[in-house]
Amino acid sequence: MSTAEVLHTATVNSIGGGRILTPRNNYNGWVNPEDLTPMPQCIAQQDQSTWLSTMTKCTGKRCTSHFGVFCTHHQWLTQLSCLSTGFSSDVIKGYLPYCSRSVLAKAQLYLWIRKITGRTWLVDVGDANGLQNLSPASLAEGYAAVSVTYKAPTCLTGSVSALSMEPFQHVMASCGFTSTTQHTGNAARPWEYSESLRSMIALDFETVGYNLTQRSIGYGDYFDKECFCDAFTIDPKKEPCLGPGQLDLTREWLWIIATCGPTSVPDNWTDILKTTEFAYIPTEDWRWPTCVTDMPKQVTELTDQCTTDACGLDSSGYCKVKRAVDRACFCRNINYDSCGGSCQIFETRIDYVKWLHDLCGSVQDWHGLPDNWRKLAAPTHLDMIPWQWTIKPSNEATEKCASNEWKLGSFALVNIATFLAAFLSRRTGIHRIARGFLWHPHPWCWIFTGILIAALQLLANWFNAFLVQKTLGYEHVPVIQLMLFWCSMPRLAWLTILLIGVQPSAAASSLFAEMILQFLSSYYMILTVNYGREHNFYLGGMESVERGRSAKIMYAGALLWLIIIIVAFVQLMRVTRRMKRFTGSGSLDLPKWQRSKQTTSNIAEELMAWLNEHCTWLEEKLAHYWIDKSRALEETPLTSGEGGNYTVYGTLPVKSQNNWVSQKAFAKLYTVTAISMLLLWITQWLFWGGFIGLSSED
Structure with a gap:
């Protein structure tokens, strides 16, 4: 079908609700052929011989000008009454099947017959019902632009329909229409009688226009989907696009599905499609995993x-090749063991x-993941341990490892031994402690002793x-790592604080040694x-994890240890500042209005507030204890000359304010x-208990 288009200029009038032909010149029922309505599109696309023969029978040479009894001008004219009779149902019947493919083409033919013959049916009475007032809903499956044929493979557009043997393009033309009615040919002279052919010939025909639905669409060429899908069929046994690679077959089926729906392709059409939906x-x-740098080149x-x-x-829904x-x-050539290093x-x-799993898990016959994937x-449980080394034999163990109960019990025995050592080390000469020894210790002695105790502990660990x-x-076990790790074992070092009243130097040495071990x-x-923190274990990253409970205990113990260290350090710094202020100004206590401003906005501050609130009673008791103890020592005149914290009048010691404040700071x-x-x-204990439960089989 030619695409040359010009505006329609046929002269028609609307009379009595129907459209009738009004020729420019009417010679007693005879009209010029150029005044007739152009040929309908569906007729122009078929064999026109019967149509032209009917018009030729109604066309003759008539005198259109006289001079007296003489004719001065003859002209080929067509008789309207003859056309009305000539285009009978029998003539239209042969053209109707083709013209009925598209409701728009059938409506155009009906309008032509109505103009020429005045008849309100085509072949049988009632067969034109609904054609007078079309709407967009008349195109049941809708329409598409003819340009979508460029998205079909050449093997499809060059094939023929299995039933009618019509070429693809011919079927497309039979179902095609334009946005508005257009002329193809000589719009001013659509018909002409050829004396050489002795027949009427068509110099123009009208395309079917979407404006027949009383609506408008964008300028261009379109086709009726239902018309095309009913007229063009493919024989599965003579598939036009079957070939190597099957890309053309995929393009064909996707085009048919997007145009006619999935019922127009075989049931197993998805099995061999080359689409980017999955296959x-x-x-x-394409996305690589994060361990791509450790993947081998192959x-x-x-x-x-x-x-x-x-x-x-x-x-x-049409194919876009990419x-x-x-x-x-890809999946045939990869499995879990194909990549090592960080990939595992x-x-x-x-x-x-x-x-x-996401890439190949649904691929048929792929089993590239281990059974425990x-x-x-x-x-x-090994991933939950922050360090990579383990105390595990490199060969097969010949003896079974101790149970968790025995491991934790060994810790208990170590702590019991520490407890007994702390109390058995008390000396009987408790009253031999010098009065000023608490407040004026010999630092080099207890510091050296503390370092020695810590060194002995480290030596034992090593x-x-x-x-x-x-x-x-x-x-393969790393000695230094294991030695440092054992420094975190729970020890009853807090019991040594009980020696502060009987053996202050020993207590100070033990505490200093413990500080060194805690630092390590x-x-x-x-x-x-x-x-x-890095692996989100504190925010739900351990849910549904093997031995997750033990892991939670271990990580909670480590976090609480860090918080306590921070809180204790802050508290000790505050006490130290108070003691320095006492040395300079004689005052250690903060005013109450300053203490009331302290907030507990985070965990560390809350713990500090808790300590301040619940330890005041203990501090007061300890301060009184040491003051009373010092007073008892002051009753001995031989020792009253040491120190400067008491003022003595006769045999009665008087406690100064400075002594009370210093005792309270030390408390x-x-x-x-x-x-x-x-x-x-x-x-x-929490840290090690969780660790033992987490690594019980290793």
């Missing part, structure tokens, strides 16, 4: 080897397993770790807290230290 992944959508090169052309879907990775091709370590392993896709490393099968244990405590220091040591001991 093919667009290269721009794996990363698979994307290039498996890249091909596939169909993506545009907004209308480069994509063949999922089945904790979070990157989890991401790798989920990536493999669901456990690998979540943190394991020796034990060295023995472990020398054991057959445990050569901070390596693993802070490592655990930071590891938990504060004592309370903070004792409670901190006790709480640290509890948190270390």
Whole structure:
């Protein structure tokens, strides 16, 4: 069908609700052929011989001008009454099947017959019902622009219909229409009688216009979907686009589905489609796991080897060819063991397993993941341990490891031994303590002793770790790491604070040694807290994890240890500042209005407030105890000359304000230290209890 289009200029009038032909010149029922309505589109697309023969029979040479009895001008004219009779139902019957494919084409034919013959039916009475007043709903399946044929493969547009053997383009033309009625040919002279052919010939025909529905659409060429889908069929046994690669077959079926719906293709049409819905992944959508840097070259090169052309879907469902990775091709050449390194370590392993499962899990006959892949896709109990080394033999163990109860029991025995040592070390000469010894200790003595105690503890840890490393099968155990790790074991060091009243130097030495060991244990405590923060263990990252309860206890113990250390440090700094202020001004206590301003906006401040509130009573009692003790010592005249904290008149000592304040400051220091040591001991039990439960099989 030609696409040359001009505006329609046929002269028609609307009379009595129907459209009738009003020729420019009417010679007693005879009219010029150019005054007739142009041929309908569906007639122009068929064999026109019967149509033209009917018009020729009604056309003759007539005299249109006389001079007296002589004719001065002859002209080929067509008799209207003859046309009305000639275009009978029998003539229209042969053209109706083709013209009925599209409701718009049938309506156009009806209007032509109505203008020429005045008849209100085509072949049978009633067969034109509904054609007088069309609406967009008359096109049951809607319409599409003819330009979508460019999205169909050449093998489809060059094929023929299985039933009618009509070419694709011819069927498309039979169902086509334009936005408005257009002329194709000579709009001013649509008909002409050819004396050489002795027949009427058509010089123009009208296209079917969407304006027949009393609505308008954008300028362009369109086709009736229902018309095309009913007229064009494909024989599955003679599939026009079946070939290597099957991309053209995919394009064909997607085009048919987008145009005619899924019922127009075979039932198993999805089995061999090359679409990016699943089987093919667009290269721009391809995603590697986070461990891609550790993937071998033969794996990363698979994307290039498996890249091909596939169909993506545009907004209308038609094929849009793009480069994509063949999922089945890629998955055939990869499994869990194809990649090592970080691909099998904790979070990157989890991401790798989920990536493999999402990519290949639904691919037929793919079994590239181990049987326990669901456990690998979540943190394991070994992943919950922040350090990579374990005390585990490199070869098969010949003896069964001790149970968790025995491991925790050994800690209890160590603590009981510490408890007994603390009380058995009391000297009987309790009254031999010098009055000023509490307040004027010899620092180099107890500091040196504390360092010595800590060094002996570290030496014992090193020796034990060295023995472990020398054991057959445990050569890989790191000695220094194990030595530092053992520093975090719970010890009853807080009991040594009880010696402050009987052996202050020994208590100070033990506490200083414990401070050194706590400082060394901070390596693993802070490592655990930071590891938990990085992996979201404190915000729900341990839900549904194997041995998750033990892991929660271990990480909670490490976090509480860090909080207590911070709170204790802050409290000790405050006590130290008070003691310095006492030295300079003689005053240690803060006014009440200043203490009331202290807030508890976070955990550390809340613990500090708790200590301030609940330890005041203990501080007062301790201060009174030491003052009373000092007073008793003052009753001995031989010792009254030492120190300067008391003023003596005769034999009665008088307690000064400075002595009371200093005793109270020391009581504060004592309370903070004792409670901190006790709480640290509890948190270390939590840490080690959780660790033992987490690593019980390793």
